Amino acid sequence: MEINTRMEISAPASEIFDAFVNPEKIGNFWFSNSSERWEKGKTIILSYEEFEANVPIQIMDIRENRRILLTWGPISDERAVTMSFTQVDEKTIVEVKEVGFQEYERLLTDPVLAEVRTYEYEEIINNLMGGKGGWTFVLACLKAYLENGVTSLRTGLLR
Template sequence: MSRKCDYDTVDAAIRKRVEECMNNLTKFQINRPAHEVFEAFVDPAKIGNFWFSSSSARWEEGKNFTLIYDIYNAEVGITVHEIEVNKRIFFQWAGEENTVTITLKELDEATTIIEVNEEGFQENDPALVQKMVDNKEGWVYVLCCLKGYLEHGIHTLREGLVR
């Protein structure tokens, strides 16, 4: 038996679910201690191995930073609102309402669960579903690159994304 898909109904169902959450949560297991995962984000010498090319300085609570992506000739600002060393980073993208919470849960001395939760998506945005899909794709990609870097020393994955 063939089932016909009603795309309006599917879109409405997705939109209803999104409206209930208005956030994107991405989780990964990284086989490294939490302090190594934390340092990969906050240390400007390490962030270029998996995400942006560089950061203007070491991330600290209450300060603004510029993240630079050389290959795309792009840069973006962030404000780091809160840091709990080796446990949590909470920041906001410059000029946007979206905030990101990176939470590290150390399972043992060699294994960390990283959770990235981005919030602030506007439920009335006509492009909401596409923005959330793009956002999820982006965080999955960042965390894959982080895993490759920390577990296997691969630092060239971030340049492979093609849109």
């Protein structure tokens, strides 16, 4: 299973790439902060101060100004996230693809788990839709930050 989200942002790919990997910028649109600059092979801790949460991510690959590949999530259901940056004139198309969700897929397709599936179906769909909504919100906050200097949008989301 996968989640795909795309958005056009009026900024060069280099500026968008730097907003993600630079710990001094990420707090303007996504997590409160990042433990360090993102580089291939590093484990980074992203913090959400508003929710008192820390999220470890592993940077699997980076192609400067073009792509970031990271993994996150529980070991039993680790997910891979690819962020791609395609510049077209003065704009950049940002695409986020998150793949994984093996546990959800197993619950939805294993006939032995039909009873569990009925019970958990709504939760699974809500989590997948929440992931899509989450990436849409991240990209909207990034767009507001880079195009208009808005840095407070990310803190307005309520649980």
